[in-house]
Amino acid sequence: MTENYRQKLLFKLDQGKSRLCVGLDSDSQKIPLFFGDEIVDRVFLFNKAIIDSTHDLAVAFKLNPTFYLELGKAGLDIIKKTTDYIRSVDKMMPIITDSKLSEFGRGGDAMVTFYKNLGFDALMVVPWFGTDLYDSLTNFDKDLGIIIHAHDSNPSCVQVQDLMTDKGTKVYEQVILDVINKYDVVKQNIFFEAPATYPEALDRIRELAGENEPIIIAGIGPQGGDIEAIRRNAGKDGKRIFANSSRGIIFSGLGSENIESYQKLVRDQAIAVNKSLF
Amino acid sequence: MFSQRLNQQILQKNSRLCVGLDPRLEWIPDDITNKARKKYGDTLKAAGAAVLAFNQEVIDLIAPYVAVVKPQIAFYEQYGVSGLDAFQKTINYAKEKGLLVVADAKRGDIDSTAQAYANSLLGKTNVFGAKKSIYDVDCLTVNPFLGEDSLVPFINTCREYGKGIFILAKTSNPGSKDIQDLKVKGKTITMLIADIVNKYATEQLDEFGYSNIGVVAGATFPKEAKILRKKLAHSIFLVPGFGAQGGETQQLKSFFNQDGLGAIVNASRSITYPNGKLGKDYKKVIEQAVIQNVKEINKII
Numbered sequence: 001m002t003e004n005y006r007q008k009l010l011f012k013l014d015q016g017k018s019r020l021c022v023g024l025d026s027d028s029q030k031i032p033l034f035f036g037d038e039i040v041d042r043v044f045l046f047n048k049a050i051i052d053s054t055h056d057l058a059v060a061f062k063l064n065p066t067f068y069l070e071l072g073k074a075g076l077d078i079i080k081k082t083t084d085y086i087r088s089v090d091k092m093m094p095i096i097t098d099s100k101l102s103e104f105g106r107g108g109d110a111m112v113t114f115y116k117n118l119g120f121d122a123l124m125v126v127p128w129f130g131t132d133l134y135d136s137l138t139n140f141d142k143d144l145g146i147i148i149h150a151h152d153s154n155p156s157c158v159q160v161q162d163l164m165t166d167k168g169t170k171v172y173e174q175v176i177l178d179v180i181n182k183y184d185v186v187k188q189n190i191f192f193e194a195p196a197t198y199p200e201a202l203d204r205i206r207e208l209a210g211e212n213e214p215i216i217i218a219g220i221g222p223q224g225g226d227i228e229a230i231r232r233n234a235g236k237d238g239k240r241i242f243a244n245s246s247r248g249i250i251f252s253g254l255g256s257e258n259i260e261s262y263q264k265l266v267r268d269q270a271i272a273v274n275k276s277l278f
Numbered sequence: 279m280f281s282q283r284l285n286q287q288i289l290q291k292n293s294r295l296c297v298g299l300d301p302r303l304e305w306i307p308d309d310i311t312n313k314a315r316k317k318y319g320d321t322l323k324a325a326g327a328a329v330l331a332f333n334q335e336v337i338d339l340i341a342p343y344v345a346v347v348k349p350q351i352a353f354y355e356q357y358g359v360s361g362l363d364a365f366q367k368t369i370n371y372a373k374e375k376g377l378l379v380v381a382d383a384k385r386g387d388i389d390s391t392a393q394a395y396a397n398s399l400l401g402k403t404n405v406f407g408a409k410k411s412i413y414d415v416d417c418l419t420v421n422p423f424l425g426e427d428s429l430v431p432f433i434n435t436c437r438e439y440g441k442g443i444f445i446l447a448k449t450s451n452p453g454s455k456d457i458q459d460l461k462v463k464g465k466t467i468t469m470l471i472a473d474i475v476n477k478y479a480t481e482q483l484d485e486f487g488y489s490n491i492g493v494v495a496g497a498t499f500p501k502e503a504k505i506l507r508k509k510l511a512h513s514i515f516l517v518p519g520f521g522a523q524g525g526e527t528q529q530l531k532s533f534f535n536q537d538g539l540g541a542i543v544n545a546s547r548s549i550t551y552p553n554g555k556l557g558k559d560y561k562k563v564i565e566q567a568v569i570q571n572v573k574e575i576n577k578i579i
Binding site: 025027029039064066067069070071072073076077098100102103104105106107108109110111113114117118126127128129130131132133135149152153154155156157158159160161163164165166167171174175178 | 300350352358361363366385386387388390395397403406412422423427446451452454455458463464474
């Protein structure tokens with residue numbers, strides 16, 4: 001039997017050594033040519049190099065499918081090869097897709113099938129459609145991790161998510177309350193994302209989710225998130241939080257001349273980012 | 279621009295129906311699936327080939343009667359690369375037959391990610407200095423939950439390439455009340471989104487007075503549609519939830535403007551699989567369904 005997302009993630013977090021999720025937002029435009037002559041090979045070999053130099057420092061990997069789907073069908077092959085590779089290196093490594101899914105019903109089932117086949121353990125969802133979305137996702141696949149974006153990290157998300165409703169709760173709080181009131185998040189593999197760029201929202205999401213729930217953080221690095229807010233919301237034994245860093249790590253090797261020196265810079269950066277999160 | 283082309287087609291064909299192309303392998307006629315399985319075995323490739331062959335048949339049947347089709351990307355992605363291949367070829371085929379294509383992908387993401395989605399679906403992707411069209415659909419559905427800056431990359435791409443978007447203002451599912459109906463100082467989130475949309479939907483209008491920036495308004499919520507219609511005079515509404523999801527014809531009135539334009543009503547299953555699994559007479563069944571639905575919607579015009 002293979003472990004599900006929750007089991008894999010807790011296994012990693014419980015080691016207490018890392019709070020880092022490495023985001024493979026592998027923008028083909030930015031990848032140095034020395035990674036490979038042909039674009040599809042180049043993107044995969046880039047991912048492989050990043051995975052090789054960071055997997056022992058990370059609690060999870062996250063792939064943003066957009067950067068791959070932009071390459072059309074070849075992008076799908078790269079995603080699959082990448083998740084296969086991660087699994088071959090460390091079968092307990094959780095792999096998340098930053099898919100921002102908002103399909104439900106039969107369309108949601110189809111989407112889940114798609115991402116499962118690509119090798120993902122968990123997917124991120126945008127809650128705009130309400131709880132119908134989680135109903136169909138949790139019914140379709142009990143092992144799949146569903147990570148709910150109640151409050152994002154971008155500037156304009158407050159135009160919707162931070163609005164104070166006439167019930168006296170903010171929209172993002174209501175999203176989480178709807179989930180908590182309706183589901184057993186542990187049994188149904190539901191998780192929350194929280195933004196380091198909005199420390200108050202992060203505090204509140206931790207409060208609502210409880211100390212024992214793993215929270216994935218967005219918005220560190222270039223987005224300038226509040227690291228202190230991450231530390232104070234680390235949860236039970238300081239082992240229930242982890243932050244995604246993408247560009248800030250995977251492109252930290254730019255300027256180097258070959259794969260080896262690129263990898264060294266990436267590894268140093270991953271160590272530094274992880275350290276900063278404690 | 280998108281709205282202009284759509285409105286011209288609507289008037290020319292006197293049709294306000296949008297046909298959803300949501301392939302379900304299990305309902306496609308055996309003749310078509312067997313052919314694909316014979317050629318490729320029981321593989322994803324066969325699935326993709328069957329989906330494409332079926333879609334081409336459907337497009338041939340419906341093209342005289344409708345202006346626009348809406349493939350939902352999830353139904354294609356589930357078959358992996360072969361599914362996306364079928365998605366791409368379905369889009370190309372529909373365009374060859376003079377149909378407009380709305381990709382139902384419900385994208386909602388931030389800055390560079392949103393831009394990448396906009397590139398692959400609506401605009402062009404930069405591949406080593408050369409700009410290449412990938413899917414090149416006419417219009418896309420977009421999720422507004424991340425606020426205005428998640429919409430702007432799509433809006434800019436629409437402006438540059440003369441494409442359109444439908445922003446999910448009020449979806450047709452019952453659970454849409456959970457978030458979209460939350461009230462802020464007496465106003466629902468749906469209406470607050472509409473205020474944002476309207477800023478952009480008044481910028482550039484076609485000869486009929488419509489914008490490339492439209493909204494999704496579920497057929498199941500005619501009251502909301504009435505208010506949205508007043509607020510967003512220049513936006514075209516994409517109306518899901520008619521037919522299979524139980525929306526009624528008379529209620530569709532509030533989605534249209536006085537000029538008989540301003541909305542396209544989507545029907546998927548009720549056109550392509552009106553009775554579930556299709557039999558040998560599927561061509562007749564689909565053609566009848568499309569003619570009947572076009573007529574039904576036109577009753578209220």
